[in-house]
Amino acid sequence: xxxxxxxxxxxxxxxxxxxxxxxxxxxxxxxxxxxxxxxxxxxxxxxxxxxxxxxxxxxxxxxxxxxxxxxxxxxxxxxxxxxxxx
Amino acid sequence: xxxxxxxxxxxxxxxxxxxxxxxxxxxxxxxxxxxxxxxxxxxxxxxxxxxxxxxxxxxxxxxxxxxxxxxxxxxxxxxxxxxxxxxxxxxxxxxxxxxxxxxxxxxxxxxxxxxxxxxxxxxxxxxxxxxxxxxxxxxxxxxxxxxxxxxxxxxxxxxxxxxxxxxxxxxxxxxxxxxxxxxxxxxxxxxxxxxxxxxxxxxxxxxxxxxxxxxxxxxxxxxxx
Numbered sequence: 001x002x003x004x005x006x007x008x009x010x011x012x013x014x015x016x017x018x019x020x021x022x023x024x025x026x027x028x029x030x031x032x033x034x035x036x037x038x039x040x041x042x043x044x045x046x047x048x049x050x051x052x053x054x055x056x057x058x059x060x061x062x063x064x065x066x067x068x069x070x071x072x073x074x075x076x077x078x079x080x081x082x083x084x085x086x
Numbered sequence: 087x088x089x090x091x092x093x094x095x096x097x098x099x100x101x102x103x104x105x106x107x108x109x110x111x112x113x114x115x116x117x118x119x120x121x122x123x124x125x126x127x128x129x130x131x132x133x134x135x136x137x138x139x140x141x142x143x144x145x146x147x148x149x150x151x152x153x154x155x156x157x158x159x160x161x162x163x164x165x166x167x168x169x170x171x172x173x174x175x176x177x178x179x180x181x182x183x184x185x186x187x188x189x190x191x192x193x194x195x196x197x198x199x200x201x202x203x204x205x206x207x208x209x210x211x212x213x214x215x216x217x218x219x220x221x222x223x224x225x226x227x228x229x230x231x232x233x234x235x236x237x238x239x240x241x242x243x244x245x246x247x248x249x250x251x252x253x254x255x256x257x258x259x260x261x262x263x264x265x266x267x268x269x270x271x272x273x274x275x276x277x278x279x280x281x282x283x284x285x286x287x288x289x290x291x292x293x294x295x296x297x298x299x300x301x302x303x304x305x306x307x308x309x310x311x
Contacts, residue, residue, distance in 0.1 A: 019121075019137050022119060038137065052150055064166050066231055075129060
């Protein structure tokens, strides 16, 4: 049995790595790639919540992440359609 | 000393993990805020705001116990509402800048596949069933995700106004159920089970119907030619 602390540290490392990938990662000039990169940090937060036994918070985070991704993709595609500088 | 004010029932694991998780959350917040400071374009800043929300979640989760769970749920809802509102404002501003009335295009890809019409029925059925089993806010979010998936995968459009009004009415009535359940908790504590179920299923219907409405509105917008 692995120590529970390992999962917390793994989640924190994923969250920090994912946030770096979101800010200075490859190809982040494209807003779609930046939105997809945010999922890495989100998985890290999921690991932290999981090791803390926050079941309800974990399920709600998963559900709202889907909706936020939908909203952001809709905003990006509509702004590109209008011809704005994205 | 901080240790003195921590209640006795907080497990030792949460206490030992508090400082590393707090610093991890602060590092994520710092990276996200630096990214927001560097970036110039508005939509990129909106996407990076998501990162500040994730850092907030990590810091709140470090508190541990049920208090953290009670604080995480409103934080997630506020983050969702804020992202929705700011994206609407951005789109409205850019449309006013662009002036010429350009038509909104449908989906960028023409996804005309068999699996896009058959699989969502089953997946949304499973999501709605699991959401009803969960009840409460989380169940509402899960069931609402199922309704959004179902609404977005349909090809037929032109939902009658009666249906939209009806979904809105269900949302309002369930909100009243939630308030009645909450009041009963304090007025008649002996009926706690009844008020618990009133509150849980009122909130389930409320959140699920709200997210279903968002999905229907998005579909109507994309289908416009």
